[in-house]
Amino acid sequence: xxxxxxxxxxxxxxxxxxxxxxxxxxxxxxxxxxxxxxxxxxxxxxxxxxxxxxxxxxxxxxxxxxxxxxxxxxxxxxxxxxxxxxxxxxxxxxxxxxxxxxxxxxxxxxxxxxxxxxxxxxxxxxxxxxxxxxxxxxxxxxxxxxxxxxxxxxxxxxxxxxxxxxxxxxxxxxxxxxxxxxxxxxxxxxxxxxxxxxxxxxxxxxxxxxxxxxxxxxxxxxxxxxxxxxxxxxxxxxxxxxxxxxxxxxxxxxxxxxxxxxxxxxxxxxxxxxxxxxxxxxxxxxxxxxxxxxxxxxxxxxxxxxxxxxxxxxxxxxxxxxxxxxxxxxxxxxxxxxxxxxxxxxxxxxxxxxxxxxxxxxxxxxxxxxxxxxxxxxxxxxxxxxxxxxxxxxxxxxxxxxxxxxxxxxxxxxxxxxxxxxxxxxxxxxxxxxxxxxxxxxxxxxxxxxxxxxxxxxxxxxxxxxxxxxxxxxxxxxxxxxxxxxxxxxxxxxxxxxxxxxxxxxxxxxxxxxxxxxxxxxxxxxxxxxxxxxx
Numbered sequence: 421x422x423x424x425x426x427x428x429x430x431x432x433x434x435x436x437x438x439x440x441x442x443x444x445x446x447x448x449x450x451x452x453x454x455x456x457x458x459x460x461x462x463x464x465x466x467x468x469x470x471x472x473x474x475x476x477x478x479x480x481x482x483x484x485x486x487x488x489x490x491x492x493x494x495x496x497x498x499x500x501x502x503x504x505x506x507x508x509x510x511x512x513x514x515x516x517x518x519x520x521x522x523x524x525x526x527x528x529x530x531x532x533x534x535x536x537x538x539x540x541x542x543x544x545x546x547x548x549x550x551x552x553x554x555x556x557x558x559x560x561x562x563x564x565x566x567x568x569x570x571x572x573x574x575x576x577x578x579x580x581x582x583x584x585x586x587x588x589x590x591x592x593x594x595x596x597x598x599x600x601x602x603x604x605x606x607x608x609x610x611x612x613x614x615x616x617x618x619x620x621x622x623x624x625x626x627x628x629x630x631x632x633x634x635x636x637x638x639x640x641x642x643x644x645x646x647x648x649x650x651x652x653x654x655x656x657x658x659x660x661x662x663x664x665x666x667x668x669x670x671x672x673x674x675x676x677x678x679x680x681x682x683x684x685x686x687x688x689x690x691x692x693x694x695x696x697x698x699x700x701x702x703x704x705x706x707x708x709x710x711x712x713x714x715x716x717x718x719x720x721x722x723x724x725x726x727x728x729x730x731x732x733x734x735x736x737x738x739x740x741x742x743x744x745x746x747x748x749x750x751x752x753x754x755x756x757x758x759x760x761x762x763x764x765x766x767x768x769x770x771x772x773x774x775x776x777x778x779x780x781x782x783x784x785x786x787x788x789x790x791x792x793x794x795x796x797x798x799x800x801x802x803x804x805x806x807x808x809x810x811x812x813x814x815x816x817x818x819x820x821x822x823x824x825x826x827x828x829x830x831x832x833x834x835x836x837x838x839x840x841x842x843x844x845x846x847x848x849x850x851x852x853x854x855x856x857x858x859x860x861x862x863x864x865x866x867x868x869x870x871x872x873x874x875x876x877x878x879x880x881x882x883x884x885x886x887x888x889x890x891x892x893x894x895x896x897x898x899x900x901x902x903x904x905x906x907x908x909x910x911x912x913x914x915x916x917x918x919x920x921x922x923x924x925x926x927x928x929x930x931x932x933x934x935x936x937x938x939x940x941x942x943x944x945x946x947x948x949x950x951x952x953x954x955x
Contacts, residue, residue: 422447422448422451422452422454422455423451423455426450426451426452426454426455426459427447427448427451428539428543429451429454429459430442430446430447430450430451430454430466431447431539431542431543431546432521432524432535432539433450433463433466433517433520433521434446434447434542435491435492435535435538435539435542435564436488436491436492436520436521436523436524436535437466437467437472437488437491437516437517437520438471438472438475438491439487439490439491439561439564439565440542440557440560440561440563440564441541441542441543441545441546441550441560441563441564442542442546442550443546443550443551443552443555444546444550444551444552444555445550445552447546447550450462450466453465463515463517463518463521464515464517464518466517467515467516467517467518467520481506481509481510482502482506484509484516485497485501485502485505485506485509485516485519486502488505488516488519488520488523489501489502489523491564492520492523492524492527492531492534492535492538493527493531493534493535494534494538494565495531501523505519505523530575534567537567538564538567540567541563541564541567542560542563542564545560545563574949575836576827576836576838576852576873576875577875577949577950579823579826579827579836580827580852580854580875582823582826583820583823583824583826583827583854584854585823586816586819586820586822586823587820589816589819590813590816590817590819590820593812593813593816594607594608594609594612594813595607597611597612597809609813609817612806612809612810612813613810613813615806615809616803616806616807616809616810618806619799619802619803619805619806620803620806622799622802623796623799623800623802623803626792626795626796626799627792627796629793629796632789632792632793632796633793635789635792636786636789636790636793638785638789639782639785639786639788639789640786642778642781642782642785642786643779643782643783643785643786645778645782646775646778646779646781646782647779649775649778650772650775650779653770653771653772653775654770655770656767656770656772656775659763659766659767659769659770659772660767660772660775660776660779662763662766663760663763663764663766663767663776665763666756666759666760666762666763667760669756669759670753670756670757670759670760672756673749673752673753673755673756673757674753674756676749676752676753677746677749677750677752677753679749680742680745680746680748680749680750681746681749683742683745683746684702684742684743684745684746687735687738687739687742687743688700688702688739690735690738690739691710691733691734691735691736691738691739694734694735695710695733695734695735698710698711699711699712702716702743705718705723705747706718706723706743706744706746706747707723708739708743710729710730710733713726713729714726714729715729715730715733715736716740716743723743723744723747725737725740824840827840827852828840837850838850838851838852838873839851839852839870840852840854841853844861844862844863844864845863845864845865846863846864846865846866846867846868846869846870846872847865847869847870848869848870849869849870850870850871850872850873851866851870851872851873852872852873852875853866853872853873853874853875854874854875855874855875855876855877855917855933855935857933861934861935861936862912862935862936862937862938863935863936863937863938864938864939865938865939866937866938866939866940866954867937867939867940867944867953867954868939871953872953872954873951873952873953874937874951874952874953875950875951876904876917876947876950876951876952877950878949878950879902880902880903880904880917880918880947880950881898881901881902881903881904881947882903882904882906882947883896883897883903883904883905883906884905884906884907884942885905885906885907886907887907887908889907891905891907891916891930892930897918902918902920903918904916904917904918904947904952905918906942906945907942908941908942909936911936911938911939912936912937912938912939912940912941913936913937913940913941913942913945914934914935914936915934915935915936915937915952916930916932916933916934917932917933917934917935918930918931918932919931919932919933937952940954
């Protein structure tokens with residue numbers, strides 16, 4: 421009885437050299453010889469057959485090499501490989517059979533997966549129909565020719581990683597655009613585009629940069645004219661400067677008086693509260709009564725505290741200090757207002773009121789023009805930032821489209837020819853479903869047509885649950901491994917995805933996503949290399 425290793429080797433030779441499964445008798449004959457003589461010894465003898473001459477004897481060396489690639493991998497030879505092996509065959513350095521073994525042994529990636537799938541299909545055919553009376557040459561060749569090896573999962577896994585990375589980059593960008601660190605929400609694409617529209621509308625609603633520059637120039641000319649007019653009257657410039665300085669001082673005094681008044685109001689509230697909520701009245705001259713008793717009085721023109729009336733009261737000194745501060749602030753304000761009046765009279769004495777008015781108007785015009793330019797600059801910055809966001813979003817969407825195309829485009833166009841399915845029903849194509857928290861609660865028709873794959877990633881291990889086991893009420897699985905629980909239910913298989921490794925071991929609840937694949941049983945499903953598929 422030949423070894424399994426020799427049978428596998430011979431089946432590979434049949435697929436590579438003849439493009440068909442071995443018949444049972446031929447498989448045993450060549451496998452026995454491989455065991456007895458060694459694999460290298462039978463290669464050339466295997467290739468010297470009438471079948472080979474009948475099928476391929478009239479082909480050129482280049483066509484013979486290309487035919488090997490078709491039978492091995494279901495594709496034409498790449499230019500470099502075709503040129504190299506044709507040269508080897510032309511120089512008679514190796515036989516075609518030896519080249520077939522060399523090419524098949526060197527296969528990697530999707531080529532290896534395709535070749536292995538063809539050999540597996542051939543072995544199944546031999547086991548089922550290998551007897552002479554059952555073997556059908558055309559059907560046997562079709563079995564090998566029609567087996568494409570399916571999707572090369574490492575390549576697909578890389579493509580999925582690229583897609584998920586592109587989608588995460590977009591999600592991170594939208595969260596950043598939203599700008600709310602305390603919120604779990606993100607901006608959506610329409611909001612990014614609307615922000616640009618709003619910013620452009622706001623910018624379009626103001627004068628142009630040229631117009632605003634012209635307005636500022638006019639206002640500056642107006643200010644220069646006002647200053648020239650002031651210079652024509654002796655002493656007027658100083659009088660106006662004194663008046664403006666007095667106005668600034670009065671403004672400061674007004675602010676200080678307001679602060680002092682606020683401080684006094686707070687002190688009054690505190691004083692009354694600390695003294696049993698009695699009634700406090702503070703007069704404009706600083707004198708005050710508490711519960712009808714004079715506590716602050718004027719003696720010899722000076723405000724003072726009635727020590728006897730306040731002997732049992734709290735915070736008297738603090739209140740008195742605030743009263744004095746308020747009186748001083750009010751006095752300073754009165755003096756500042758008087759200074760403004762005197763300075764204004766000085767301007768009037770020089771007949772400079774019109775010039776003063778013109779100066780104020782011109783200064784306001786310059787300030788308004790400068791403010792308008794600043795506001796327009798801010799609006800332009802907002803437009804530029806919004807445009808940059810739209811451009812960035814377009815780029816990120818382009819990355820998603822490119823990553824998607826790498827999966828969904830045909831192989832001729834550089835893709836994998838897989839339908840990226842985001843619905844809850846498989847189609848007649850090779851569908852790819854990607855697990856996420858947004859998945860539907862069920863996927864129908866999974867595996868009925870095409871080579872459907874459900875990508876769940878490599879973090880999960882499989883646990884099979886018996887019928888009737890309630891995952892929400894009993895501890896299952898391992899507390900240290902993140903698992904998918906497979907359980908046959910009515911109409912399909914419930915897949916319970918742990919959100920954390922210990923969830924299946926919890927006895928009070930189960931936290932995770934549950935997705936049902938309808939129309940299949942758990943025995944029909946496999947979890948390999950991060951994919952759930954029909955075995």
